[in-house]
Amino acid sequence: xxxxxxxxxxxxxxxxxxxxxxxxxxxxxxxxxxxxxxxxxxxxxxxxxxxxxxxxxxxxxxxxxxxxxxxxxxxxxxxxxxxxxxxxxxxxxxxxxxxxxxxxxxxxxxxxxxxxxxxxxxxxxxxxxxxxxxxxxxxxxxxxxxxxxxxxxxxxxxxxxxxxxxxxxxxxxxxxxxxxxxxxxxxxxxxxxxxxxxxxxxxxxxxxxxxxxxxxxxxxxxxxxxxxxxxxxxxxxxxxxxxxxxxxxxxxxxxxxxxxxxxxxxxxxxxxxxxxxxxxxxxxxxxxxxxxxxxxxxxxxxxxxxxxxxxxxxxxx
Numbered sequence: 001x002x003x004x005x006x007x008x009x010x011x012x013x014x015x016x017x018x019x020x021x022x023x024x025x026x027x028x029x030x031x032x033x034x035x036x037x038x039x040x041x042x043x044x045x046x047x048x049x050x051x052x053x054x055x056x057x058x059x060x061x062x063x064x065x066x067x068x069x070x071x072x073x074x075x076x077x078x079x080x081x082x083x084x085x086x087x088x089x090x091x092x093x094x095x096x097x098x099x100x101x102x103x104x105x106x107x108x109x110x111x112x113x114x115x116x117x118x119x120x121x122x123x124x125x126x127x128x129x130x131x132x133x134x135x136x137x138x139x140x141x142x143x144x145x146x147x148x149x150x151x152x153x154x155x156x157x158x159x160x161x162x163x164x165x166x167x168x169x170x171x172x173x174x175x176x177x178x179x180x181x182x183x184x185x186x187x188x189x190x191x192x193x194x195x196x197x198x199x200x201x202x203x204x205x206x207x208x209x210x211x212x213x214x215x216x217x218x219x220x221x222x223x224x225x226x227x228x229x230x231x232x233x234x235x236x237x238x239x240x241x242x243x244x245x246x247x248x249x250x251x252x253x254x255x256x257x258x259x260x261x262x263x264x265x266x267x268x269x270x271x272x273x274x275x276x277x278x279x280x281x282x283x284x285x286x287x288x289x290x291x292x293x294x295x296x297x298x299x300x301x302x303x304x305x306x307x308x309x310x311x312x313x314x315x316x317x
Contacts, residue, residue, distance in 0.1 A: 003228075004073035006031040006058065006106065007080025008051065011182050012122070014043040016077065016221050021050040029071045031064075031080060033057050043184050058102030061109070068109040076110055077224060078103065079122045081153075084187070086276045088149035099152035100159075107163055119171045120227055123157055125213065125240065125283050126150035127175060136213070136242040136286035139175070146280045157236070170233040174223060177240030177285050181217030181309050183316075190214065190306070192270075193251055194313050197260040206269035206276070208248035213240040213284040216305030219298040226296045240285030241298045253302075257310060 003020060007013035008030025020026045029052035032040065041048055054071060056063040058080060068076075081099045082088065088095040103121070110119050128137045129146035145151045160171045180190035189212075196203045223239040245253075251264045269276070290296045300308075 001025055001075070002027045002029070002071065002073045003075045003077060004029045004031065004054070004068065004071060005077045005079060007078075007122075008032065009040055009043045010079060010083075011185065012179065012217070012220055012224075013077075013079045015217055016079070016224050017044060017051060018047055019221055019225065021047050028052070029054050029073065031056060031058070031067070058105055059097055061105040064105050065109040065112065068106070069112060072113060072115070074115060074117050075120065075228060076106070076116065076118075077120045077122075078106055081122065082149070085126060085147050085149045086274045088147050088152075089276055090274055092148035095148050096152045096155075099149070100155045103156040104159060107159065107169065111163070111167055111169060117170065118227075118233060119160070119169055120224065121156060121160055121171060121173050123153045123173050123175045123236075124150065125175055125177045125238075125285055126280075127154040127157065128283060130280055131282065134211070134282040136240075136244075136284045137238070138286045139236045139238055139289055146278065164234050172227050172233060173236040174227070175236065175238050175285065176220055176223065177213035177215050177238075177283070179215050179217055179220045181305065181312075183312060186313075189247065189250070190254075190309060191313070193254045194258070194310055197254060197258050197262065198313060198317060200260075200262060202263040202265055203251060204265045204268050204270045204273070205247050205251050206267070206273065207279045208246065208251075208266040209281065210247050210279055211244035211282045211284060212247065212250075213242065213244050214250070214302055214305070215240055215298055216300040216308065219300055222299070223290070223296055226294050230294055232293060235293075237290045237294065238285040238287045239290055239296065239298075240287050241302070242284060242286055243302070244282065244284035245302065254306060254310075257306060
């Protein structure tokens, strides 16, 4: 079985590839963008020799079409994207070019594959955006994305649905909640709090009352593995815990787990943080559909996942 992963050097893509290459029935290829950065492959340095690396940018349709046609995957796991929501307000054009137009390019390259079984697309909880009812969201509610990043992902979802109806492309859309457990990037909330507190530095919580659903990386990766085994197509699934926590509660929890003695500074972002004009006050997911149809559910509680993340970053010091 031939699997193409876009974003293979990213957070989820690298962890997923690491799982897949352990199974001899999978032949894994990873799309790697053309770049002058010699460290781009560091996140997959331990498995790069087991993966077919395809070099092309999502925004270059003809180069992308050539490498996809040459590898001819049975499954495409489209995980590659610009993902830092905060940056999308300052770089809306770049985010939509990479995420929306890049996905269109990949979809049309996929339409030339006669044996493609499934196009699995990584969307996001962020597409739900601003909702009046503050309870875990189900897949059938209307989307109200609240950032250029979320709009780019929602647009991809609509494009996939259209292409499926018009051309018969088999797809699956994942809407995962916020995921933590990164090993190469400390710029997201959980990793930021852990690394700064371990270093004894004060931390900033710009939106202390905002509620977020959080999932440990292994549960996120397992969602992809579950979808690869499933025969389901042309459907959308939430993947999350359904147990939201405010950002201040999260900071206090990690502070307690680490015995941190510094300050938690509320209502202010870190000094070097990009401008974010607004943030949703509530984002949490109802994953009962994934449990009922796919048999998937999160295995790690928040405390269990945070303990694993803390152990990793503590050992990395």
